[in-house]
Amino acid sequence: MNIEIKNLTKIYPRGKKKALNNVDITIPQGIFGLIGRNGAGKTTLMRIVATVMDATDGEILFDGKELKANKDEFRSSLGYLPQSTKLMPRLNIVEFLDYVCIMKGMKDKIVRQQKIKWAIETVGLVGEEKKRLGNYSGGMLRRAGIAQALIGDPKVLIIDEPTTGLDPEERLYFLNLLSKIASERTIIFSTHITADIEHLCTNICVLEQGEVKYLGQKSAFIEKIAGKTWEITCTPADEEMLRREATVTSVAYVEGSPCVRYVADHPILPTAGNVKPTLEDAYIYTLGGVKR
Numbered sequence: 001m002n003i004e005i006k007n008l009t010k011i012y013p014r015g016k017k018k019a020l021n022n023v024d025i026t027i028p029q030g031i032f033g034l035i036g037r038n039g040a041g042k043t044t045l046m047r048i049v050a051t052v053m054d055a056t057d058g059e060i061l062f063d064g065k066e067l068k069a070n071k072d073e074f075r076s077s078l079g080y081l082p083q084s085t086k087l088m089p090r091l092n093i094v095e096f097l098d099y100v101c102i103m104k105g106m107k108d109k110i111v112r113q114q115k116i117k118w119a120i121e122t123v124g125l126v127g128e129e130k131k132r133l134g135n136y137s138g139g140m141l142r143r144a145g146i147a148q149a150l151i152g153d154p155k156v157l158i159i160d161e162p163t164t165g166l167d168p169e170e171r172l173y174f175l176n177l178l179s180k181i182a183s184e185r186t187i188i189f190s191t192h193i194t195a196d197i198e199h200l201c202t203n204i205c206v207l208e209q210g211e212v213k214y215l216g217q218k219s220a221f222i223e224k225i226a227g228k229t230w231e232i233t234c235t236p237a238d239e240e241m242l243r244r245e246a247t248v249t250s251v252a253y254v255e256g257s258p259c260v261r262y263v264a265d266h267p268i269l270p271t272a273g274n275v276k277p278t279l280e281d282a283y284i285y286t287l288g289g290v291k292r
């Protein structure tokens with residue numbers, strides 16, 4: 001499913017500034033990465049696309065059809081995992097998913113049982129059916145959240161910062177799970193960790209203060225700073241100079257000396273090495289460089 005977001009603006013009733021300002025994004029099928037700092041507007045955008053909140057202005061089209069006029073139809077092909085979900089702690093996964101099935105209008109018990117079994121298998125929670133959700137780990141809860149979003153086999157999945165707080169193993173498991181369920185779906189996935197989208201997404205959007213800073217292919221995003229990314233281990237005085245003259249994308253201290261990566265048209269310091277830019281370099285560059 002193709003999603004077109006046109007001139008979307010959101011002003012919260014008591015918000016000081018626009019949480020989204022004239023946002024235009026086209027999202028093709030596949031995994032789409034929405035990346036941005038805290039407060040960039042990721043959750044606001046996802047809540048509007050997930051139909052749980054209205055925009056102040058603008059429109060959204062699903063395969064060319066206007067969302068506002070077809071909310072019910074779209075909701076039936078949508079799964080949403082909010083950023084902060086409180087799953088019912090006293091229920092086990094089967095009871096919880098049965099509740100979700102009923103809420104989604106599935107009346108036939110046999111059909112519900114089949115859907116639940118499939119969802120539990122898909123997210124790898126077989127053997128954990130008897131445990132209450134209140135006793136699940138963070139990673140298991142996230143998987144239960146995906147199982148909930150998958151009920152009804154939706155064509156669009158909206159998943160808001162699912163990897164925050166997961167240990168590395170659970171995080172990788174979760175990212176693999178997303179790529180496993182991605183075929184023939186549109187998945188909008190938000191994060192502020194570039195590594196999350198490094199391997200998963202072909203298309204990305206960088207949001208900053210409610211505005212689109214980049215929209216397009218991830219490879220083209222990185223390519224923009226190819227040949228212009230440099231690295232040098234230098235003196236603190238040179239680090240200061242580079243912070244003024246270039247856009248610094250990272251500083252690591254090696255035995256007390258700063259190892260600086262930066263973007264500039266010329267090496268500035270003759271001994272700087274030209275390096276292959278990473279997604280992280282491109283992202284930090286787009287946001288104006290590393291802060292202290």
Ligand SMILES: Nc1ncnc2c1ncn2[C@@H]1O[C@H](COP(=O)(O)OP(=O)(O)OP(=O)(O)O)[C@@H](O)[C@H]1O
Binds near residue numbers: 013018
């Ligand atoms: N209910 C609300 N009322 C007023 N302002 C809000 C409300 N929710 C969010 N905002 C503001 O809107 C802006 C965007 O917030 P949003 O939660 O969409 O960002 P985010 O990119 O999801 O951030 P995070 O990475 O921290 O989840 C922020 O300035 C935030 O303070």
Ligand SMILES: [Mg+2]
Binds near residue numbers: 042043083160
């Ligand atoms: Mg958020």
